[in-house]
Amino acid sequence: MPSDLACQDVSKRFGRFLAVDGVSFSVPGGSFFSILGPSGCGKTTLMRMIAGFEDPSGGDIRIDGRSVVDTPPNRRNVKMVFQHLALFPMMNVGENIAYGLRCRGMGREEIRRRVAAVLDRIGLPGVAEKQVHQLSGGQKQRIAIARCMVLEPDVLLLDEPLGALDLKLRERMKIELKLLQHQFNTTFLYITHDQSEALVMSDRVAVMNHGRFEQIGTPQDLYHAPATAFVAGFVGDTNRWDAAVVRTEGDRIAFATTSGDAMLGRWAEPSRHPAVGDRIAVFVRPEAIEVRRGAAGTVDGGEVNRLSGTVESILFNGAASRLLVRTAAGHIVEADLPQSGAAAGIAQGETVEVAWPAERARCFLAGAAAP
Amino acid sequence: MKTRDADRLALILLLTPFVMWIGLLIVLPHAGVVLLSLREKVAPRMFEYGLGNYIAFLKEPIYLNTLMRTAVMSLLVTALALLVAFPVAFYIAKVARARSRAALLLLCLVPLWVSDLVRAFGWIVLLRETGIVSSALQALGLAAGPVELLYNDATVVVGLVYTVVLFMIVPLVSTLDGMDDSLIEAGFNLGGSRLTVLRRIVVPYAMPGIVSGSIIVFMLTAGSYLTPVLLGGKTSMWFTEQIYDQFITRFNWESGAAFGVSLLVFTSLVVWIGLRLTGQQLATTVARR
Ligand SMILES: Nc1ncnc2c1ncn2[C@@H]1O[C@H](COP(=O)(O)OP(=O)(O)OP(=O)(O)O)[C@@H](O)[C@H]1O
Ligand SMILES: [Mg+2]
Numbered sequence: 001m002p003s004d005l006a007c008q009d010v011s012k013r014f015g016r017f018l019a020v021d022g023v024s025f026s027v028p029g030g031s032f033f034s035i036l037g038p039s040g041c042g043k044t045t046l047m048r049m050i051a052g053f054e055d056p057s058g059g060d061i062r063i064d065g066r067s068v069v070d071t072p073p074n075r076r077n078v079k080m081v082f083q084h085l086a087l088f089p090m091m092n093v094g095e096n097i098a099y100g101l102r103c104r105g106m107g108r109e110e111i112r113r114r115v116a117a118v119l120d121r122i123g124l125p126g127v128a129e130k131q132v133h134q135l136s137g138g139q140k141q142r143i144a145i146a147r148c149m150v151l152e153p154d155v156l157l158l159d160e161p162l163g164a165l166d167l168k169l170r171e172r173m174k175i176e177l178k179l180l181q182h183q184f185n186t187t188f189l190y191i192t193h194d195q196s197e198a199l200v201m202s203d204r205v206a207v208m209n210h211g212r213f214e215q216i217g218t219p220q221d222l223y224h225a226p227a228t229a230f231v232a233g234f235v236g237d238t239n240r241w242d243a244a245v246v247r248t249e250g251d252r253i254a255f256a257t258t259s260g261d262a263m264l265g266r267w268a269e270p271s272r273h274p275a276v277g278d279r280i281a282v283f284v285r286p287e288a289i290e291v292r293r294g295a296a297g298t299v300d301g302g303e304v305n306r307l308s309g310t311v312e313s314i315l316f317n318g319a320a321s322r323l324l325v326r327t328a329a330g331h332i333v334e335a336d337l338p339q340s341g342a343a344a345g346i347a348q349g350e351t352v353e354v355a356w357p358a359e360r361a362r363c364f365l366a367g368a369a370a371p
Numbered sequence: 372m373k374t375r376d377a378d379r380l381a382l383i384l385l386l387t388p389f390v391m392w393i394g395l396l397i398v399l400p401h402a403g404v405v406l407l408s409l410r411e412k413v414a415p416r417m418f419e420y421g422l423g424n425y426i427a428f429l430k431e432p433i434y435l436n437t438l439m440r441t442a443v444m445s446l447l448v449t450a451l452a453l454l455v456a457f458p459v460a461f462y463i464a465k466v467a468r469a470r471s472r473a474a475l476l477l478l479c480l481v482p483l484w485v486s487d488l489v490r491a492f493g494w495i496v497l498l499r500e501t502g503i504v505s506s507a508l509q510a511l512g513l514a515a516g517p518v519e520l521l522y523n524d525a526t527v528v529v530g531l532v533y534t535v536v537l538f539m540i541v542p543l544v545s546t547l548d549g550m551d552d553s554l555i556e557a558g559f560n561l562g563g564s565r566l567t568v569l570r571r572i573v574v575p576y577a578m579p580g581i582v583s584g585s586i587i588v589f590m591l592t593a594g595s596y597l598t599p600v601l602l603g604g605k606t607s608m609w610f611t612e613q614i615y616d617q618f619i620t621r622f623n624w625e626s627g628a629a630f631g632v633s634l635l636v637f638t639s640l641v642v643w644i645g646l647r648l649t650g651q652q653l654a655t656t657v658a659r660r
Contacts, residue, residue, distance in 0.1 A: 053556055073559045086557040090575040099571070100561035151561065 003065075004029045004187040005050065005078070005155045010059035012045050019045045021211035022059070027155070027189060027204075032181050034190040034198040037208030038234070043191045044083075046208075047157050050189070051080045064154045074103075079148030080157040084164060085140055087132045093119075093143055094128030100151045118150040121183060137165050138173055145180060155187045162197060174200050195235050199223065207231045226268070229364035232283040239284045239334050242366060245274045253363050255280060259329040263305045265361035272365055279366040286322060288360035289335035291343050292353045306355045309333065311348050325354050408628035424629035434613060438633065441610035442641055444524070445592040448531045452539045452588050453581065455532060460543035460580075461573070465552065476544065479537050487534070491601040494530050495521060498602075522604040530602040535591050539584040546580030547573075582651050586642055593638045610634055 006026035012019045020042040027033040035043050048054045050061055052073030060067050068076050079100075088096050094115050101111045119125050122142040127135070135143065141161060148156055158177075162170045178201045181188045192198050198205045199219040206216040207230070215227040226232035233240055243263070247254040251267040253274060265282055267274060274280060309327040314337060321337035323346065333354050338344055346352060411423040428434050463475045482490060497503050498520035508514040520526060554576065558568035574581070599609035614634065617627030 051556075051560055053559075073556075074562050074564060078560075080557070080560045082553040082557055084551065084553060086551060086553040088554060088557070088572060090572075090578075099558075099563070103562040103564070103567055147561065 003027055004063065005033075005189065006062045007046075007050070008060045008062070010046065010049060010061060011057045012042070012049060012054060013057040019211055020049070020056075023208075023211075023213050024059075025206055025213065025216055027187055029187055030185050031203040032178065032188045032190065032201055034192060034202040034205045035208055036192055036195055036198040036205050036235070039193055041208045042211040043193075043208055044159055047080070047159055047189070047191055050155075051078055051157055052076050077151075077153050078155045078157055079151055079153040080159065081144045081148060081161045083159045083161065085144040085161070087140060087144055087147070089132055091132075092128070093130050093132060093135070096132065096143060097128075097147045097150050100147065104151075114150055118146045121149075122146045122180065138169050138176075141165070141173055142176075142180075145177075149180075149184050149186065153186065155189055156184075158188060158190045160192055162192075162194075170197075177201060199235070205235075207234060209234075226283075226362065228269070229281050229283070229366070232268070232362055232364065233281075237286055237334070239282075239286065239289075241282045241284075241331065243280050243282050243363075245276050245278045245280055247276065248274055252358065253280070255282065255363065257282070257329070257331065259327075259331045261307060261327060261329045261331070263361065264303065264358035265363040266359055268362040269364050274363070274365065280363045281366045283362045283364070284333075284356055284360060286334045287336045289333060289354050289356045291323060291325070291335050291338050291346065292355070293343055293346065294351065294353060303358045304355050305358060305361065306353060307333065308351065308353045311346055311350045311352055314346070314348060325352055327354075404628045404631055407625055408632050410625045412625065424626050425633070427626065428629055428633060434630070437608050437613055438610050438637060440608055441593055441634075442637065444528065444531075444609075445589050445638075446641070448528055448535065448592045449585050449589045451528065451532045452536045453585060456536050456539035456543055456584065457577075459536075460540050460547055460577075463540070464544045464547035465550075465555075476541075479540050482533065483537060487597045488601075490534065491530065491598050494526070494533075494602055498526060521602060522606050524603070524606075527599050527603040527607055527609075530598045531592050531595065534595070534598055535588045538587045538591060542580040542584040542587070543577060544580075546577050550576050578651065582646070582649070585645070589642065589645075590638060593634065 003026040008024050010023045011021055023046060025033075035046065037043050045054060049056045050063075052068070052071065056069065061069055063076060063078060088099065091099065097115045097118060098111045101114060106114075115128055116125070119128060122145065124139060124142060124146075127139070127143075132140065132143075144161070145156070145158075161177075162173050165173060174197055177188075177190075181201075190198070190201065199222075202219055204216060205219055205222055207214045207222060209230050215222060215231045217225075217227075222231055222235045226235060232238060241257045243255040243257045245253055245255050246262070248267070253265045253267050254262065255265060256262050263282070307327045307329075309325040312324040312326045312332065315322040315324065316337070319339075321339065323335045323337045325333045325335060327333060335354055338346065343352075408424055409420050409422070410418045411421050413419050459479070463472055467475055485493070495502070499505070500517045500519045500521075502520070504520060505514070505518045508518055509516070550573075554572055555568055558572040563571065594611060596609070596611040596615065599607040600612060603609065610630070611634075614627050614630045617623045617630055
């Protein structure tokens, strides 16, 4: 697949601080690529280098196969949707969209036609004469995208464009953005610190931390096969326990949590190998944990971890409801709330048994702590 | 009710100084001047009300010419001040780091710490025939004899720009300060050249600052007295000199008052025309942010 955008070993240094540290990736044409990372990890800095507002301290950026490191920002065919949109307040909607076309020296009639066409495509026909402040948040969003798309860029950069919207609108815009990307069939590079935005919309996601990429993959890869402890903790909801290795057997690990529970897990970091006594971090997703009524039966010693405990609280949230169980040793296990079957209707204070396969307990060397 | 009364008292107490200030310093004197300008002397100690002073003013071409000249020169000073102030304001608001911003603004303020009079004499020390610039030119062999740099229009204009430029910089800095940097970046990102971004984004955004700065500077310049008189001497032909002349030299207060009112009306008219020509409205540009 031809790649519209490729970065090779791109770094950025602010004084002695390394904001972006040797990042390499390439984005296939027409796909939706997200960069996901916590605040301050260097996402915006990376995007500003792609747009040309910062010079990389090292590495190469290629757009449509050509290196653009020496190209000024106004000559790069990447357009950017800013975090606060940056619609020009002194122009009306039509003039905002026409701005880029006028910079290209296009004729008046042609501009009018294209502005009308792009407004049609984003589903806002006839707003060209409106002032920017007369639009709703979601409409402004779409105008900011239209203002870029009318220029038919190779890549559209979006820097947390949903950050300023309220929750409801954000949910709707997620879907709308994805549809717009399909419709325009343009490469989108999307920055966010919200993992659900990245998982929902993207074809591929890069998880960034401290200026480096931890993992690049499809949302499914990141969720089901995180490569590092950081990714395991950052993408999706998860239980995280600290533990020490007791025994290793291939990729099976026996470990004891800090509060004393003995469990089994799977080693998930192929690049490193654990030794007995190493401190590790264990991640188990709430949906992997099965909850049953009553006390634990005999532990059959197989590939399943079983613990008994009491229900500490119930966090009801529709289909995403959770159950917090305090185990006998005293730590908290977060599990999906069973809403049907024998375990439905569990109440606070009840004694329950929680169980999960060893396969679903992912172990990483501790150190790179997740937030 | 007690609280209601207390509220009212507080309101009255708060408003009193403001009303007194407006009333005593602005409304009363101006009303007095307008009344004065309408009095005509028909005989010693005998007065009648009428437009005679204004008619006399309009009939004398030298007065009208001076007024026109003052307005044109003030417009020139305003334009130059804008040209000088815009890059400075842009630097202070957008380029300089946050920490040096206050210091830079303070630096612009320094000339105002010195009184008008001393500042004008400073220019005279520099520019007179035996002044520093003239001596330097001779010493360098660039001039054969002493050069008189005072008493011409250029010097007056330069001196006035120097005096008023701060009043252009401050409103510009405050509007540009409120401008999100990403607007400029978006301007470049969408393909604009430096000139396009300046012309279509920065300047329109700064328009409220430009308008209020220009009005302040124009009014200050047209009404200034010391700088044109000291730097321009007899050639300056500034309208405020005529007013001074009527009041002090000729002791014709009625005519002086008429001159003063004419200046006020005329400069207001120029401001109004300026606003119309640039398509701005006073309320929206000055109040908008
Ligand atoms: N111009 C600059 N000078 C010095 N340091 C900077 C500069 N710009 C960014 N940084 C630093 O680089 C790091 C990364 O900043 P960046 O804006 O890229 O973070 P981000 O991932 O976009 O965070 P957020 O999600 O909060 O927007 C931060 O620690 C920041 O302090
Ligand atoms: Mg950012």
